[in-house]
Amino acid sequence: MVPEATRALRPGVRRAVTIVALTAAWISAGATPLTEAIAGAPAPTDFARDYVSVQAHVRGHDAVDNDYAAALGVPAVVLLDAPYYAHPPTALLALLPFAALGFHAAALAWLCLTLVALGALAVMLTRIAAPARSPAVALVAFALLALWPPVLHDLAKGQWSILLATLIAAAWLALERGQARAAGIWLGLAAAMKATPLILLGYLWLRWRRAAWAMLATIGALVALTVARFGIVPWRAWFAQARPNVLAWQTWIASTASLNGAVARLLTTSAFCRPLVDAPALAQTLTLVLAAMLVGATIIATRAAPPSPRDDRRLFAAWTVLTVLLNPLGWTHTVIIALVGLALVAEAPALAAVLVALTVPRETLAALAGPLPVSPARGLALSIHAAALLVLLGVSLRRAELGGAAPIGPSS
Secondary structure, eight states: OOOHHHHHHHHHHHHHHHHHHHHHHHHTTTTHHHHHHHHHTTSOHHHHHHHHHHHHHHHTOOOOSHHHHHHTTOOOOOOTTSOSOOSOTTHHHHHGGGGGSOHHHHHHHHHHHHHHHHHHHHHHHHHHHOTTSOHHHHHHHHHHHHTSHHHHHHHHHTOSHHHHHHHHHHHHHHHHTTOHHHHHHHHHHHHHHSSGGGGHHHHHHHHOHHHHHHHHHHHHHHHHHHHHHHOSHHHHHHHHHHHHHHHHHTTSTTOOSOHHHHHHHHHOOBTTBOOSSOOHHHHHHHHHHHHHHHHHHHHHHHHHSOSOHHHHHHHHHHHHHHHHHTOTTOOGGGHHHHHHHHHHTTTSTTHHHHHHHHHSOHHHHHHHHOSSSBOHHHHGGGGHHHHHHHHHHHHHHHHSOOOOOOOSSTTO
C-alpha cells in the first residue's frame, strides 16, 4: 500500500516536474526567440509579402516581386523557387486598411492588432480551460503567451496564427452558448485568411449543421467580394502557385508542425535535407494516405460520439489539431492554434508533455538537427512539434466517448 502522504505528494511532484521541464524547454534557445521578435516585428518578412501584394493589387501592378517591394521601401525576402505571395486572395480584404499606410506604419499597426488578438486569446483560453478562475489568471496567461516561443515566432514574422487561434477560440465559445451562426462566421473568417481552417467545416457539418452553412455562406460572401474588388487574376495565381510554394518550403527547418514536412524530409531531396531515398511521389502519396487516415479516424469518432458538451469539446479539439498538423507548411507559429485544443482537453493526462514539446523553440530544434542539409535521423528532431500534435490528437479522440447517439449538429 502507498502511504496517504506519499499519494498526496504526487500531484505536487508532477506539477514541479512539469514546471521544470517547461522552463528548460522555454529557455533552451536562450534569448534568441525574444531578440528575433524584437528585431523582426518592426519589419516582419511575412507581413512584407502581404503588404506588397495588397499594394500591387490595389494599384493594378501585375508583377509582385522583390523589385516591386524595393520601390515601396519594403525589404527583400527570400523566395527560393516559390511565389512572392501564397495566401488565399480573400486575405487581401483584411489587408486593405494597411494599404493606406507606409510599410513601417502598416507593420506597427499589424503588430498592435496582433497583440490585441493575443490578449483576447488569453482571455478565451482561460475561459475555455478554467471558466471559474479569476480575471487575474487571464493577465498571467497573456504575459506567458507574449513570451512563448511560437508566439514570438509569429510576432517576428508578422504572421496570422494568433489571429486564427483567436477566431477559432471565439467560434468554440459561440458554440458553447448555442450561437451556431456566429460560430460559423468566425470560422469562415479564419478560413478566408488561411485555407487550413476549412478542415473545421467537417466538424461543423457533422455536429452543427447550421454553423456549417453559416461558415460556407461567410466564405462565399468573402470570395465574391474579393472577385468584385480584385477580379479573378489573384485566384488563378493562387491555384497555380500553391503547389510550387509547398514544394519549395516543405523541408525548411521552421516546418516543425507539419505532417507533410516530416514525411518530405525523409523522402525528398532539397537544399535543406538528405532523405533516406529521393522519392517525392512516394512522399506525396504517403502524406495523403496518412492524412486520410487521421481525418477518417476523426470523422468516425465525431459521428459516433454521443451529443454531450464534454464530447463536443474533445472532438472540436481534435479537429483543431488537424488544422495544424495537416497544414502542408506548418511553421512553428502555427502551434498557437493547437492551444485551443489543449485548453479544451486540459484535464486529460499526457498534456503536460505535449505542452513541453510545443514549447521547445524552433531554434533549439534546428540546433538538434545540425547543419543543413540535415540527415534523416537528425531531421526527425525538426518534427517534434508534429509528434506532439499527433499525441494531442490521439488523446482528444480517445477521451471522446464513443456511442451510437445521433450528433447534435443538424438540429442546433
